[in-house]
Amino acid sequence: MNTTTESEKNASAPEVPQPKTKRTPAKKAKSAKKAGRAKKATSKPKADRTNKKAEVIAMMKRAKGAALPEIMKATGWQPHTVRGFVSILGSKGGEKIESSKNAAGERTYKIGK
Numbered sequence: 001m002n003t004t005t006e007s008e009k010n011a012s013a014p015e016v017p018q019p020k021t022k023r024t025p026a027k028k029a030k031s032a033k034k035a036g037r038a039k040k041a042t043s044k045p046k047a048d049r050t051n052k053k054a055e056v057i058a059m060m061k062r063a064k065g066a067a068l069p070e071i072m073k074a075t076g077w078q079p080h081t082v083r084g085f086v087s088i089l090g091s092k093g094g095e096k097i098e099s100s101k102n103a104a105g106e107r108t109y110k111i112g113k
Contacts, residue, residue, distance in 0.1 A: 052077075056085065057095075057111065065098070065110030 052075045059066035059074065071082045086109050090097040096112040 053085075056082075057089070060086075060097075060109050060111045062110075065100075065108045067102075068107045068109070071109070 055074060056066070056071055059071060068079060068082055071077070072079060075082070077085070086097055086099075089095050098110045098112045100108050100110075102108060
């Protein structure tokens with residue numbers, strides 16, 4: 001009679017890795033998700049619209065420059081995104097940016113010469 005304990009059997013037998021089972025992703029309710037989304041209304045057709053960077057630069061090259069709310073409306077960006085873009089345009093873009101506030105307190109950006 002062989003009287004080996006369970007721990008002795010486990011210690012002597014080499015550990016064999018078990019094959020991993022493939023996880024199946026949980027099914028999502030696609031129709032409910034898509035029904036809740038609304039399409040954004042675009043002001044211009046995509047074929048006629050230039051990229052936003054060029055649009056903002058063109059606005060800033062005007063004689064009066066471009067106000068922060070004006071840029072936000074044209075691009076759909078948040079205020080911090082506009083300010084970040086202007087900052088990068090001044091530092092890495094090689095443009096000289098002139099920034100000023102009007103009497104109402106709106107920030108205006110202009111590309112200087």
